[in-house]
Amino acid sequence: MPTAADVLKRALNGERRWLARAVTLIEHRRAGAELASLSVRRHRAPGVPHVVGITGPPGAGKSTFVDRLIGHARAKGQRVAVVAVDPSSPFSGGAILGDRIRMERHTGDSGVYVRSLSSRGHLGGLSSATAEVVNLLDAAGFDLILVETVGVGQSELGVIEVADTAIVVLTPESGDTVQTMKAGLLEIADVFVVNKADRPGADRLARELSRSVEMGPDDEWRAPVRTASALERKGVEAVLEDAANHLQWCCGDGKAVWRRRRGDAQVRLFLDLVAERARAQALSNLEPEVAAALRGFELSPHAALETLS
Ligand SMILES: Nc1nc2c(ncn2[C@@H]2O[C@H](COP(=O)(O)OP(=O)(O)O)[C@@H](O)[C@H]2O)c(=O)[nH]1
Ligand SMILES: [Mg+2]
Known part of the structure; x- marks a missing residue:
């Protein structure tokens, strides 16, 4: 062993x-x-590897897009790792299976490593596991690390925080800008992609998004808005260019923003580890009588918490 x-x-x-x-x-x-x-290159400065998060609603075409990005990066000779994170439910193995199939043509390529992480069988938080896996892949010398995750709730936004560059993939069917803002995607997006532009409505959503982006603060990075069709391989290169430009910005004018984000991620990882340890300790110290009283509704969880030192 x-x-x-x-x-x-x-x-x-x-x-x-x-x-x-x-x-x-x-x-x-x-x-x-x-x-x-581990010797994590990104702990010192932005640049290599480029960690790119891809988020957006289920079915938006994230995995198809990731597959295209792998193709482009391999053509440039880069080594690529993909972490497909599925925070939705412990029972949604099917979604990940779909991702796997869409990226399957790369599985024979030794320059590509694809791994999925789901909440199934997990002790701790997915965002801390994602951050540690990305650190490992960084230290293992990958040039491009793609993190795909469904963007809906706060915990999912924690997963995307690991990225240097966050790409938000939407479709003409994903609803209007108001919904995007509510989901917190407007704040995290460094690049917007309105995918499935082979269908009607993409330009309209793109215009709406551009207007919202323009209303943002002046001194920070303004997320470009692109239309694309991952299926028809259209518009993918422009998105790659945007992502590369964003990384350059992180190395220059945006360095303080980049450092703050990396720092926030470190603090989050620490807090996740604290929470995991506290949970494990509470579980192993849980007296059978206390557990029984909780189960019998004789003791409230809040009252039980107060009995901890
Ligand atoms: N029409 C159209 N369909 C697409 C496009 N990109 C992906 N799809 C399809 O949308 C479905 C969901 O794609 P997938 O990449 O798994 O989405 P994910 O859940 O966001 O990862 C699949 O059937 C894809 O073939 C596109 O640009 N246009
Ligand atoms: Mg997917």
């Missing part, structure tokens, strides 16, 4: 089989101290 340190060492050579084992260690929280010693 190799130790966690052995597994990580071999994973850092980029061997997919060992990467897979290392990610499993991270998921099961069995590699804490070893992870701390």
Whole structure:
């Protein structure tokens, strides 16, 4: 049985089989101290790897888009890793299966590593697991790390915080700008893509989004709005260019913004770890009588909390 340190060492050579084992260690929280010693390039400065988050409603075409981005990056000789995060439910393995199939043509390519993370069988928060997996892939030398996740609630926004550049994928059917704003997507988007532009309504949504972006603060990055059809491979290159421009901005004028985001992510990771530890301790210290009283509605969860030191 190799130790966690052995597994990580071999994973850092980029061997997919060992990467897979290392990610499993991270998921099961069995590699804490070893992870701390990883040489994460992005902790020092933005640039390499470029971590790109792709979020948006289910069915918007995120996985199809990711597949196209993989193709472009491979053509440039970059090594690409994809982390497909499914926070929606422990039972939605089907969605991830769909993602897998859409990216399948890359599975024979040793320059591409695809891994899915779901809440199933997870001890801790998905956003902290995602952040640690991205750190591993960074240290393993990937040039481009794509993180795909469904964007709906606050916890999902935590997943996307790991990215340097967040691409929000919408469709003419995803509703209007007001809904986008409500979902918090307007604040996190560095690039907007109105996908499925082969269908009617894309230009209208793009115009609406542009107007909302223009109303934002002056001194920060203004998210470009693109229309695309991932299915027909149209508009993908322009989005890649936008993402590259955004990364350049992060290295220059936007460095303070980038640093703040990276710092926020570090604090979030710490708080997630604290919460996980507290939860594990509370579980192992839970007296059978207290559990019984909770189950019998004789003791309220709040009252039980007050009994903790
Ligand atoms: N018409 C059209 N369909 C698309 C486009 N991009 C993706 N799709 C389809 O939309 C469905 C959902 O795509 P998928 O990439 O799995 O979406 P995800 O849930 O956001 O990852 C699939 O049937 C795709 O073939 C597009 O640009 N135009
Ligand atoms: Mg998908």
